[in-house]
Amino acid sequence: MADAYRIAIIGSGPAGLSAAGRAAELGLSHVLLEKTDHLSDTIYKYQKGKHVMATPNQLILRSDMDFDAGKREVVLGTWDEQAASLGVNVKLNADVTEITGDAGNFQIKLAGGETIQAENVILAIGTQGNPNTMRVPGGDKPHIQYQLDDPTEYVDEHIIVIGSGDAGIENALGLAADAEQGNVVTILNRSAEFARAKDANVKLLQQAGEQGRINIMTETTPSEVLDKQIMLDTRDGQTKIRCDRIIARMGSAPPRKFVEACGVEFASEEREAFPKLSPAFESTKKGIFVIGALAGYPLIKHCMNQGYDVVEFINGNTDLKPADEPLLEEKFRGLPGGRSVADWLEFLRARVTILNELSPLQMREFMLDSEVQFFRRGATIFEKNEPGSSLFGIAEGKVSVQLSEADPSLTAPIDQGSIFGEVGLVSGRRRGSTITAAEDTIVVEIPRMAALKLMATVPAAKRAITNISTERQLLQMFGSGLTSEDLVEVMKTAEIVNVKAGEAIINEGEEGTDIFVIRSGSMVVEKMVGRKPVFLSYLPAGSYVGEMSLLDGGRRTATVRAAIKSEVIKVDGAAFGTLLERKPQLLDRARRDMSAREDVNNFVEAKKDSFSGVVDMYSSVASFLVENGIGEATDVLLIDEHLCVGCDNCEKACADSHDGLSRLNREAGRTYAHLHVPTSCRHCEHPHCMADCPPNAIHRGDDGEVFIDETCIGCGNCQRNCPYGVIRMEKTPPKKPSLLSWLFFGIGPGPGEPDHDWIDANVADDTPKKAIKCDMCAGIEGGPACVRACPTGAAIRVAPEEFLSVSRLETEQL
Amino acid sequence: MATRGAEPTGGEIDRTTLKGGVQHEGFLRYRRLYWAKMAGAISATLIVAYLLIDIKPRPNGGSWFGYTLGTAGVLLIVWLAFLGVRKRAMTPGRWSLKAWTSAHVYLGLSLIVIGTLHTGFQLGWNVHTLAWVLMMIVILSGLFGITAYTTLPGKLSTNRDETTEAQMLETLADINRQLFDAAQPLEAGSAAVVQRAIDENAFSGGIWRRLSSRQQIGGTAEALAEFRARSSAGDSPLDTLYDRLEALLSRKQAALARVRRHLRIKGLLQVWLYIHVPVTFALLAALSAHIISVFFYW
Known part of the structure; x- marks a missing residue:
């Protein structure tokens, strides 16, 4: 057996390969262990000829291996060649089963029985994991x-x-x-x-x-x-x-078990959590370093830079500045204070409470995703009803929240160290109030994805955000001069409950006085008439329900069930009742809200005997829409098939407004009673497509639209994650000849999306495919092209709460 | 939830009676019949004017009133024809094609009044009357279009029952594949019967065949009758195969009927445009001839 290696690197993806390249270049004794018979298996498994992207563009690559956007074959070829020319010591077919020992003397056991010794271990195994194997007699046979x-x-x-x-x-x-x-x-x-x-x-x-x-x-x-x-x-x-x-x-099996078995701790029990790491990528187990996707960096360039950095750190180069230093410098430029990058990071970390527990390395990564902004006293940070799902932390200064639209002088302060904007983060709905800077203020704006990652990695941050958001949601909803002191008792009883789709939080006829505040998701209110549930109303996140039996006494008058997976805050009825007694203003307001609901109840009661087809119809149409994901939509395209003549002008208009590719399929999708929900984006409150986007290219825009920006790497994750099948992977065709030259001379494919043959003939073979989806025609004057281009008025775009309101039912009765 | 796609019992919600952005409102009822009222008012005014204004020696296209009507008519015709461009030019801006269609329909109908009054009821065998006749053909074909647009979409939707055209054709191909596989054990004569059923597709026949709702007797119906007879005879060793063929053939029959219905309704929704649009171009040509010749007389 050979002597111990200085560094053993496990996994030969971009991170591991780059680390090995650096070790070879520095002349350190090293071994690169790869479980398959070729380098960089993840990229190797890409389909032939796939275009590999190199985002983020602004990040400088620092590695002994070259990498640029290009075909899979070229990328892999370059790496194979450079690994050989740098003299990387590669060991293929080396499947690591166990790592034991301590810093300076690790034993790495391979599947074949061999053991390798190393002083330091770099884990660069990614997040794919190993396939589950057969565990029956004969499970190791070669066939x-x-x-x-x-x-x-x-x-x-x-x-x-x-x-x-x-x-x-x-x-x-x-x-x-x-x-x-x-x-x-x-x-x-x-x-x-x-x-x-x-x-x-x-x-x-x-x-x-x-x-x-x-x-x-x-x-x-x-x-x-x-x-x-x-x-x-x-x-x-x-x-x-x-x-x-x-x-x-x-x-x-995800690799977490294996990593934990090596002695590495993860930040939390959450599934999204990453290992705890020092600024030098060292895990809680001394001598074991974690880089790449496993450390939370899924992009190739990040991985390769980390490979380089970690070997430098192990080799004692502690002064090395990370490759992203210039990016951060750019972020902090122009802010008052003139601090260095390291000072800024420390300043923000120490001042903003929810960031306190981040390590310097996490802080650095965190700031790459987030922005720091300076606001002069009196400047508006965001306005009520603006879309936005980012979270803000106050690093210096103070902001004020406008409590009433009518009287802007009525405000409540939020102090340094605290956060705001959390309602949008939790519910995905528009901003609930206008926030202005009460003095010169420095804030950190944390995009939704980064905030979710933060909550997954730092349990304390999660607790803090949850508490603050619960309290604020109650304050905002009941408004009327309530302060957080008033809520102390109520907050003690507040409990966050997760509700599965279809599950009821209130049952008609039941006893109970608890109040429920919908934090995320949405609910539908139903009332039994005869043997049938009648749809009364749709409650989006941010509304509350259950006050009727508290105010009037008596049993619950309707059933409230979750339209989609939701989160509600359950507030004890007795505690809330005490609050109401002390605050007559609040009581007034609750009574007003309630009378509107009573009207609806009475309306249905009145119609009960002459229970008409109209009510029945409305109710079942509403249920159909909720079943089809309208419950989580913020804007949805609906087609009345009594009016749709099938001309597909909506699709054509869509294609002609967006690079020649249509983002909707009129014909596909569900239909009920001639109301058709075509395959087109619903702009969900919590978009499934955003969940796993490596370059973080999916955002919510100014008008609430969910869109994909140009940093898309074409991985197809969003397409797989979308439950409504509305994302396509396509090559962008070139510009078509003008409409007039088609009309008069027949040049080009004409209006609408060109057929595949025309696109294939007119784009280069290696044009990368990108994800495309509806962006609600953001930035196009006049609004959604599909609606404007419908000749018969069959297509409309609506927000669900408008479409599913009872006022509609009453109008229809007339 | 009730069975999908079924016609609801009781009063159907008439969504089109509502105004506002969150409800469906068809092009005919757009803005509470704004353009209908507009067109009606124009027509009524013109008829009254025609009756009151005493043109000597008699109402004529060449009088001042006639020229006014003619100019208005021509401008209207050109503008109406521009719907074809508006529909295809997806420019940004606050316009809605529904509003255009609504105006197109009602102002187009008012042309009957404008154009006819312009003639002063002097019709004859000449290029001027040709223009009027062509105009009337365009308007009548348009009326057919409006009828089709009002009555057919619901039927199209019901017949489709959530399947797309591509899926319908895919179903046919799939049944054909299964028929082909199932027919392997048959002797040549019976196999030929199945083959004729496989060969029958939804596109056979000319344009009239496509638009007519008459049941068609083709290879599938014949094969179905044949194997239904054989399987009910029930004395062949191949009986289970005959049952399977019968089932497949009746599925094909149903699938074919649905595709044909789909194509027929789609065809009816489009066929009038093959008159409306070309005759519009002919009308524009005849109008040019009419105008030039009128100026020649002048």
Whole structure:
């Protein structure tokens, strides 16, 4: 066995490779361990010819390896070549199973039984994890594989696919697609349903099953793998079938367990949490360093820079300034105070309470995402009803919140160290009040994604934000000169409750006086008339419900259930009642709110006997819309199919307003009673597409629209995450010849989206695909093109609370 | 929730009666019939004026009143024709095509009055009357269009039942594939029957065939009758196969009927434009001839 290496690097992705390159360049003894038989597996697995992007553009690359945006093959080729020429000591097929020992003397155990010794370990294993393996007798036989690259390379084989997810189904379909290959394909599923897979895939699979192209065995698990055969446990007992090859797609285990087993602590129990790290990327286990996606940096350039930096740090170069230093310098330029970057970071960290517990490294990353702004006394920071989901922390100075629109002098202060803007962050709704600077003020503006990351990494920050936001939401909602002192008792009883979609928080006829404040998501109010629930109203986040039985006594008069997964603040009725007694103003206001609701109740009661088709119809249309995600929409396109003549001028107008590509599919989507919800963005309160965007390219714009900016790297995550299928991955076509030259001379493809052949013929082969979606025609005068271009008035765009109001029902009655 | 797509019982909500941005309002009722009232007022005024103004020797296109009507008519016709450009030029700005369509429809109808009064009821076999006739053809085809636009969209939607045209065709292709596979064990004669069913598609026949609602007897119907007879006879070793073929063929029959209905309604929604638009161009040409020749007389 060789002597201990100075550095062992695990994982040969951009981060690990760059670290190894730096170690080789510095002449440090090192080894780069890669579990597959090639370098940089994640990028290797990209489809052939995929364009790899290099965002953020402004970040300078500091690495001994080169990297620039380009084709997968070129990127990988460059790295292979440079790894060889720098003399990187690579060990392929080295799957690390365990790391033991301490700084200066680590033992790294490999799957083959070999052990490698190293003084320092760099974990650069990314977040993909290892595929789950078969744990039955014979589970290590060579004809078991965990990946399928090319389904056409197998012929005349009996192949068993294990796994009921999309990967397994897609593999099975691929293997059976061409009958000429003569494969006998069987797919095994432990349960009776294919619940984890996409509907479309399940349908295709069932079709293939009916046609006899694939054998589907449900409620079946393998019990033993033999040569040429497999033993199966089925519902009706054991059976043995022929099997030449097994493709096991049983998901993968996230690497967290392995990392924790190495002795590295994570910041919190949250699923999104990252390991705790020092400014030099050192984990809580001395001698183990964590970089790359596992450390929370999913972009290639960040990874490569960290690889370089971490080796420099290990080599004792503690003065090294991170490569992002110029970016931060740029951010702090122009602010009063003239501090250095390090001083600024420390200043903000120490002053803003929720940032107190961040490490200098986290602070640095945090500031890359956030902005610091200076406001003169009296300047407006944001206005009521402006869209915006960022959170603000006050580093210096003081701001004031306008409590009443009518009288701007009525304000409440928020002091240094505290936060504001949290309502937009939590609910995704527009700003609730106007905020101005009460004195010269420096604030940190934290975008939603960064704020969520902060809450996941720092539990104290999460607690602080939750408490403040609960209290403020109550204050804002009940307004009327309430102060936080008044709320002390109420706050003690306040409890945040998560409600699943469809679950009821209040049941009609029940006893109860608790008040519920909707923090995120939305609710629908229903009343039973006869045997049918009648839709009364739609409550968006920021409203409250449940006051009626408190004020009037008596039982609950309607049922309130969650339209989508929601969060409510439950306030004890008794405590709230005491508050009402002390504050007559508040009582007045609650009574006013209530009388509006009573009107609706009475209206329905009055109609009960002559219970008309209209009410029934309204109710079921409303339920249909809520079922189709309108509950989480902020703006949605609805088509009245009594008016739609199918001219597709909406699609054409959409394409012509946006680089020649349509962001809506009129024909697809659900329809109920001729009300059609086409496949088009709903601009959700909490957009699913934003959840996992590596370059953070998806934002909410000034008019509430959710849009993708030009830093999109074309990874397709948003497309996969969108439950409504409204994001497409497309190449941007060139500009078309003008309308008149088409009209008079027939030049070009004409109005609307050109067909695929025209686009293919007119763009370069290596044009990258980018994600495109509806942006509500932001910045285009006149508003959404689809609505303006509808010749019959079939298309409208609405906010759900407007469309689903009872006032509508009453008008329709007339 | 009730069965989707079914017609609701009781009074259907008439969404179009509402005003405001959050409700659907069709082009015919746009702004509470603003353009209808406008067009009605124009027509009424003109008719009254025609009756009151005593043109000597008789009402004529060449009188001052006639020229006024003619000029207004021509400007209106040119503006109406511009709807085709407006529809396709997706420029930014606060315009709505619905408003344009609404004005197009009602002002277009008022042309009947404007154009006819302009003639002074002097019709004959000449280029001037040709222009009037063409105008009337355009307007009548437009009326057909309005009727189609009011009555057909709901039927199109009901027939579609949430499937897209592409999905309908995909379903047909899929049934064909299954028919092909299922027919493998058959002897040549029976296989040919199935093949004729497979060969039948939704696009066969000419334009009239497409627009007519008459049931069509094609390969599928014949094959269905054939295998239905065989499977009910029930004395063949291939009976289970016949059952399966019967099921597949009736599915194909239903799918074909739906695609044909879809294409027929879509066709009806579009077919009038094949008269409306070309005749408009002919009208513009005839109008030019009419105007030039009138100035020649002058």
